[in-house]
Amino acid sequence: MHKWMIFTGGLALVAMISACGPKSTVVLVPDPDGYVGKISVSNEAGSVDIDHAHQRTVVRGGKTAPTEPRSIDPNEVEGLFKGALASQPPPPVHFIFYFQSDSVTLNPESERQLPETAALIQRRIPTTVSVIGHSDTLGNKDYNLELSLRRARSVRRQLVELGVPESSIEVSSHGEENPLVKTADNVANVKNRRVEVVVR
Amino acid sequence: MKFIRFNLIVMVLLLIVSTSEAADDAFVGIVKHVEGSAVIQRKGKTLVAALGTLVLPTDTIRTEDQGTVGVVFSDDTRLSLGPRTEVLIEDYRFAPKESRFSFILRIVRGTVSFLSGQITKLAPESVELIVPDATIGVRGTHVLIKVD
Numbered sequence: 001m002h003k004w005m006i007f008t009g010g011l012a013l014v015a016m017i018s019a020c021g022p023k024s025t026v027v028l029v030p031d032p033d034g035y036v037g038k039i040s041v042s043n044e045a046g047s048v049d050i051d052h053a054h055q056r057t058v059v060r061g062g063k064t065a066p067t068e069p070r071s072i073d074p075n076e077v078e079g080l081f082k083g084a085l086a087s088q089p090p091p092p093v094h095f096i097f098y099f100q101s102d103s104v105t106l107n108p109e110s111e112r113q114l115p116e117t118a119a120l121i122q123r124r125i126p127t128t129v130s131v132i133g134h135s136d137t138l139g140n141k142d143y144n145l146e147l148s149l150r151r152a153r154s155v156r157r158q159l160v161e162l163g164v165p166e167s168s169i170e171v172s173s174h175g176e177e178n179p180l181v182k183t184a185d186n187v188a189n190v191k192n193r194r195v196e197v198v199v200r
Numbered sequence: 201m202k203f204i205r206f207n208l209i210v211m212v213l214l215l216i217v218s219t220s221e222a223a224d225d226a227f228v229g230i231v232k233h234v235e236g237s238a239v240i241q242r243k244g245k246t247l248v249a250a251l252g253t254l255v256l257p258t259d260t261i262r263t264e265d266q267g268t269v270g271v272v273f274s275d276d277t278r279l280s281l282g283p284r285t286e287v288l289i290e291d292y293r294f295a296p297k298e299s300r301f302s303f304i305l306r307i308v309r310g311t312v313s314f315l316s317g318q319i320t321k322l323a324p325e326s327v328e329l330i331v332p333d334a335t336i337g338v339r340g341t342h343v344l345i346k347v348d
Contacts, residue, residue: 023348027343037339038339084344086235087282178296
């Protein structure tokens with residue numbers, strides 16, 4: 001009698017456990033600027049796309065497709081994600097610096113931006129700062145890369161002179177691969193020949 | 201002999217100068233907000249996640265009962281965790297010059313806010329958020345995930 005009950009009880013338990021796998025809820029929401037992007041949620045059994053705000057899909061097990069997107073009350077979202085949203089960091093700040101032609105000398109306007117940049121960095125310590133050289137798609141790739149790096153190093157030096165801890169700054173170049181204004185290959189665009197300072 | 205030694209010294213100096221730029225590239229993110237208790241597990245060691253703590257690829261970030269933490273990545277992605285949450289940075293690469301992009305994040309449990317950055321803009325197909333039993337592709341911008 002007892003063995004039979006234990007066996008059935010055991011089976012029921014196994015059935016319960018296998019039905020109680022993890023559940024994943026995925027919600028698309030507007031970003032702080034109000035922009036709504038797009039996500040896709042997929043597994044072996046199917047895939048759904050979400051491109052409207054406050055829509056969610058639920059996944060339960062790999063053999064069941066993610067559920068069709070359904071609206072979720074923004075207040076419920078606030079409640080479920082309160083902690084994560086509370087720890088959302090402020091966005092990094094980007095400063096753009098422009099130079100005189102073929103030189104590491106800053107334009108007067110960019111020169112005037114240096115103290116404000118240094119001051120923000122100080123306010124955000126502890127922080128990491130990236131000083132990134134960019135070039136446009138015109139001309140010799142190697143030359144542009146080298147110039148963009150020299151310019152980035154020059155901006156770093158000037159920020160350090162204004163009191164920014166050198167150890168918080170890393171210098172790099174994105175070459176022509178991360179333009180401000182998208183252009184075809186071999187096109188001059190003064191807006192792309194810049195140094196970007198990213199403060200986190 | 202003197203000439204060779206001088207050249208050697210110059211070469212070593214140049215090497216030091218050039219690698220000091222690359223050295224800091226190792227970090228991919230920085231903790232910019234923390235409440236309560238949060239830790240980073242890295243290669244078997246556990247570190248406290250505090251304001252300013254740097255984050256590396258293959259780190260696991262975990263919050264305790266009342267803990268929440270927010271991280272900003274090199275490409276501007278903002279990731280924040282609610283309490284009792286665990287995520288693993290499986291891969292992260294932001295190197296536009298070499299066209300190398302990757303952001304693979306595994307959400308083990310808990311609540312997560314993912315606010316996409318430049319990797320999603322430049323190479324959205326290289327972003328994957330992995331939950332038990334599904335993968336999330338992100339074309340932008342703000343996605344909330346709960347695993348329980």
